[in-house]
Amino acid sequence: MSIEAIVIDATIQASPEQVWEYWTAPEHITQWNFASEDWHCPNASNDVRVGGTLKSRMEAKDGSFGFDFEATYSRVEKPQILAYSLGDGRAVTTHFEELDGATKVTTHFEPEDSNSAEMQRTGWQAILNNFKKYVEANQ
Numbered sequence: 556m557s558i559e560a561i562v563i564d565a566t567i568q569a570s571p572e573q574v575w576e577y578w579t580a581p582e583h584i585t586q587w588n589f590a591s592e593d594w595h596c597p598n599a600s601n602d603v604r605v606g607g608t609l610k611s612r613m614e615a616k617d618g619s620f621g622f623d624f625e626a627t628y629s630r631v632e633k634p635q636i637l638a639y640s641l642g643d644g645r646a647v648t649t650h651f652e653e654l655d656g657a658t659k660v661t662t663h664f665e666p667e668d669s670n671s672a673e674m675q676r677t678g679w680q681a682i683l684n685n686f687k688k689y690v691e692a693n694q
Contacts (some may be wrong), residue, residue: 560646561672563680564661565687569694571651574658575634577690578602578636578649587689589613590681605631609639643667 588596599611614621630638638648645665
């Protein structure tokens with residue numbers, strides 16, 4: 556049985572090169588990689604190459620909960636495609652498509668079993684929306 560991927564997207568008013576930089580540079584990842592203002596991303600590292608790893612930490616600002624996110628890249632085509640596998644083997648692919656001076660970011664990811672697909676879609680979309688807000692505010 557194949558797992559149906561969840562898809563999220565956002566159109567960002569920046570070039571694919573700018574979006575790629577904000578998406579991949581650790582100093583930017585820590586500024587947007589959380590779903591709400593009561594969370595933060597205190598650290599991140601990113602080795603953007605096939606076989607390289609992305610690592611980040613997401614925590615509630617009050618210290619009540621946190622988790623590590625780690626993935627290994629399987630495809631890197633700057634500035635169009637990033638694909639990686641999560642620690643549990645789930646696949647994630649993000650496309651960066653140039654649209655009249657803007658960039659459409661679309662992520663396909665395999666859901667995990669612990670939370671509903673809708674909850675996962677909502678959480679990942681909130682992070683992507685936070686990314687859009689950060690990029691557009693920092694150009």
